[in-house]
Amino acid sequence: MTDKAQLEILIIDDNKVDREAIRRALKGLGYGERAVIHDADSGRGGLEFIARRNVDCVFLDYRLPDMDGLALLKQLYDPKTDLAKSPIVMLTGQGSEAVMLEALRWGAQDYLLKDNITPAALNIALKKAQELFELKQNRRLAEEQLHHMRKLEAVGQLTSGIAHDFNNLLTVVLGNLHLLKEKVEAKPDKIDPEYVLKKIHTMETVARNGADLIKRLMVFTRQRPLQHQVVNVNDCIRNALEILKRSLGETIEIEMKPAKEPWPVLIDPEEFGNVLINMAVNARDAMPKGGRLTIATQNMAIEASREIKAGNYTLVTVSDTGTGMTPEVAQRIFEPFFTTKPAGEGTGLGLSMAYGFVKQSNGHISVESRENAGTTFRIYLPRAETSPEAKTAPAHGRREKNAG
Numbered sequence: 001m002t003d004k005a006q007l008e009i010l011i012i013d014d015n016k017v018d019r020e021a022i023r024r025a026l027k028g029l030g031y032g033e034r035a036v037i038h039d040a041d042s043g044r045g046g047l048e049f050i051a052r053r054n055v056d057c058v059f060l061d062y063r064l065p066d067m068d069g070l071a072l073l074k075q076l077y078d079p080k081t082d083l084a085k086s087p088i089v090m091l092t093g094q095g096s097e098a099v100m101l102e103a104l105r106w107g108a109q110d111y112l113l114k115d116n117i118t119p120a121a122l123n124i125a126l127k128k129a130q131e132l133f134e135l136k137q138n139r140r141l142a143e144e145q146l147h148h149m150r151k152l153e154a155v156g157q158l159t160s161g162i163a164h165d166f167n168n169l170l171t172v173v174l175g176n177l178h179l180l181k182e183k184v185e186a187k188p189d190k191i192d193p194e195y196v197l198k199k200i201h202t203m204e205t206v207a208r209n210g211a212d213l214i215k216r217l218m219v220f221t222r223q224r225p226l227q228h229q230v231v232n233v234n235d236c237i238r239n240a241l242e243i244l245k246r247s248l249g250e251t252i253e254i255e256m257k258p259a260k261e262p263w264p265v266l267i268d269p270e271e272f273g274n275v276l277i278n279m280a281v282n283a284r285d286a287m288p289k290g291g292r293l294t295i296a297t298q299n300m301a302i303e304a305s306r307e308i309k310a311g312n313y314t315l316v317t318v319s320d321t322g323t324g325m326t327p328e329v330a331q332r333i334f335e336p337f338f339t340t341k342p343a344g345e346g347t348g349l350g351l352s353m354a355y356g357f358v359k360q361s362n363g364h365i366s367v368e369s370r371e372n373a374g375t376t377f378r379i380y381l382p383r384a385e386t387s388p389e390a391k392t393a394p395a396h397g398r399r400e401k402n403a404g
């Protein structure tokens, strides 16, 4: 347990008598000297307090004048950590087992029945909440480290495969150079420009593939934070479309359905461009006979769910009319190196990079796909608090809760 000199305890309850009873019990347990005990008489007041301070434990009454305790929990819940911002003990009346279970699912560590609050029960609940909270935080850190190690391991395993690919690639380039050199040396005045161009074209393609592979690997293994900026997603999409129009081919129709005024988002625009390009290339590959790629943007207020934190999001939808995927494939597409494409044609890093980008942007990504019925990707990016003019780039891309 972190040994702060003084604990901060918050009681959220609109009933003054109940608040005082808890305060008295805590003082009786000796928390009078070790803790600062604050109180709030409404949900909103409680939320505001928690946003400003690091609270070591919150006692939260289920019945509040402006919102119920669950609604408050949902606002504090972060799906990324599966925790609220602080340890929480929910206080409920008799006969509300369903509420208690829900509270535990939404980030509370424990609950107490209001009728049986004794100092001993209070003390145990407080300690348990703090300990469970910290355990979960630590487990989360360990999981992140493990994830990174796994990633590096996968990269390590790939190295020999990549060395092999690169060797093949260099063989093609060297072979073609050799042929050209022979031709030039043998008959310098009888060179067929078409033949020369064909060889150059082959070498160019192969070298590009190699450069592309290396670039992706470098992006994938880096740990540096992204370069976040406040941007308008429509601008990013239009930039990407400039490149895409030329490279997707004539059989694919591209449609953009932009929101009139999309909410600004705090993202790395270059990385976002890469994500869009990979998705469009995936869509092209899924539409060998042609089809339609649609990129749409939309503002959306989202209620809390287990997958996504409640709030305002700018939603970017990328859909195609291609072959779609089986549920087995759809389940694995965000895994690094997962690909269904023949060797040399796909690294399987495209969507895992998209996933990484979205997570680092505090957003969410989902896929909906059916065989022979096309695929839709949805990228939810949290609304930034500042306007696009103010191009602030915080060091690590994480925003303060109440900024702006």
Ligand SMILES: Nc1ncnc2c1ncn2[C@@H]1O[C@H](COP(=O)(O)OP(=O)(O)OP(=O)(O)O)[C@@H](O)[C@H]1O
Pocket (backbone or CB within 6 Å): 278, 282, 283, 286, 320, 322, 323, 324, 325, 329, 333, 338, 339, 340, 341, 345, 346, 347, 348, 349, 350, 351, 352, 375
């Ligand atoms: N729009 C889509 N339609 C059908 N299948 C898709 C679509 N997008 C992705 N997939 C499937 O997901 C797999 C993983 O995609 P991802 O972009 O991560 O890698 P890749 O395209 O195979 O390789 P790379 O992106 O490195 O060229 C693809 O191999 C394909 O099976």
Ligand SMILES: [Mg+2]
Pocket (backbone or CB within 6 Å): 278, 279, 281, 282, 346, 350, 351
């Ligand atoms: Mg791809």
